Amino acid sequence: MEQLPVFVINGFLEAGKTQFMKFTMQQEYFRTDGNTLLIVCEEGEEEYDEELLESTHTTAKYIDDINDLTLQKMEELTKEVNPERILIEWNGLWEQDKLEIPDIWFINQMITIFDTSTLDLYIKNKDLKAYMGKMLRNSELVICNRADDIDEDTLSAYHLQIKAMAPNAEIIFEGEEGEITGDFSINLPYDLDDAKLVIKPEDYGVFYVDTMDRPEKYDGKEVEFTAQVVRPNGIGDDILITGRRAMTCCEADIQFLGFVCKYKGAKNFKNKDWVKVKGKIKFEMNKQYRAKGPVIYADEVLLTGPIDGLVQF
DSSP: OOOEEEEEEEOOTTSSHHHHHHHHHTSGGGOOSSEEEEEEOOOOSOOOOHHHHHHTTEEEEEOOOGGGOOHHHHHHHHHHHOEEEEEEEOOTTSOGGGOOOOTTEEEEEEEEEEEGGGHHHHHHSHHHHHHHHHHHTTOSEEEEEOOTTOOHHHHHHHHHHHHHHOTTOEEEEEETTEEOOSOOSOOOSSOTTSSEEEOOGGGHHHHHHHHHHOHHHHTTOEEEEEEEEEOOTTSOTTEEEEEEEEESSSTTOEEEEEEEEEOTTGGGOOTTOEEEEEEEEEEEEETTTTEEEEEEEEEEEEEOOOOOSOEEO
């Protein structure tokens, strides 16, 4: 059988998930002649009306307990509805990494929606931030609605926090009249106009996120920073990964934020060495990134002392 695409919409209660889904279901680009299975894992004030469901060939099924959303249940719903696609409105307090789907399904897209007016609460509460991290990890699109009357510096700070947890996502801030335009990139602790960027240890996280987010701004820049070495088996004699461990959302979600680094003496370094890297950033295709990314062509890689602690955001 042909695999069925699954669209997962994440977000906390009253973030605007149902409103977003209803709007999307009515758009011409999203319409289909086949059946749609809509699994609703959380009911808020906004509801799906029968007329909309009928006009879009959508069957809604409501799941109140994550333990009821089993592989067997999903397979039963597939046979019952015979869908062409599946939409899942996910409960924001259900752990995203516990979502399992049948082999005949595949995750086509994950979208996360936040109410920007309450975003500060989620970020500052370590338990809620842990749920955020799991929702955001594989999200391709993050929509922060109700962002009217929030100043640009605050939106920039939110942008950094979200980008650290969802490095590959597009982040959009929206108000009542639609998308809010402006430069919501990170407030940098260094000057991109400097001839050489000397990155302080406490600024590594911001440097990494912004480089990955806006690589064209760093293409051709001279850079110097201290990081730890990772050299996977088979990586090659002239390549090492230099980076640092970071806590992007919680203690259970520690990631290694590393750059591909090309250096003739790379094979002389071993895993966990601490080094000072001096070189030039080039934005190019690289098999380690499996896409275009910032590659550092190092002039010098020197052994140095370790940096205590994790990168924090």
